[in-house]
Amino acid sequence: MKTLGYLLVVIGLIALLDGCHIGGRHTVIVENSNGRERRIEYRGYAYFTPDSTAISRISPNGTVIYKTNDVDIIAESDHAGHISYQFNGGEKHTDLDNGEKISLAQAVRDMMKVGHSTK
Numbered sequence: 001m002k003t004l005g006y007l008l009v010v011i012g013l014i015a016l017l018d019g020c021h022i023g024g025r026h027t028v029i030v031e032n033s034n035g036r037e038r039r040i041e042y043r044g045y046a047y048f049t050p051d052s053t054a055i056s057r058i059s060p061n062g063t064v065i066y067k068t069n070d071v072d073i074i075a076e077s078d079h080a081g082h083i084s085y086q087f088n089g090g091e092k093h094t095d096l097d098n099g100e101k102i103s104l105a106q107a108v109r110d111m112m113k114v115g116h117s118t119k
Helices: 003-021 098-113
Strands: 027-034 037-045 046-048 054-060 063-068 073-077 085-088
Touching: 046 098, 054 063, 054 073, 054 085, 063 085, 063 098, 085 098
Parallel strands: none
Antiparallel strands: 027 037, 037 063, 046 054, 063 073, 073 085
């Protein structure tokens, strides 16, 4: 019976660590200037394309959140590394239209300006 109790405690701790993303990288950058707000948040590691116009990869179960007064982009990676995007509170999807590609390219360039390099 004690073994079952220990097993349940271990499973609970693993679930807590995974659910809180403990042990992974978590970075938040917030800037407010002249009435313009910018928030960039990463969970895990994000890699951009060489031309700095898109996200090439996010570590499994990672997230990139980019918010300004005008744009809200959430990019999430599943356990296999597949990225889904959500723009301005819309539906999650994997294929971007031309307007979304332009918004993402501007966001990536902006993230690069505030210090995001290759990861």
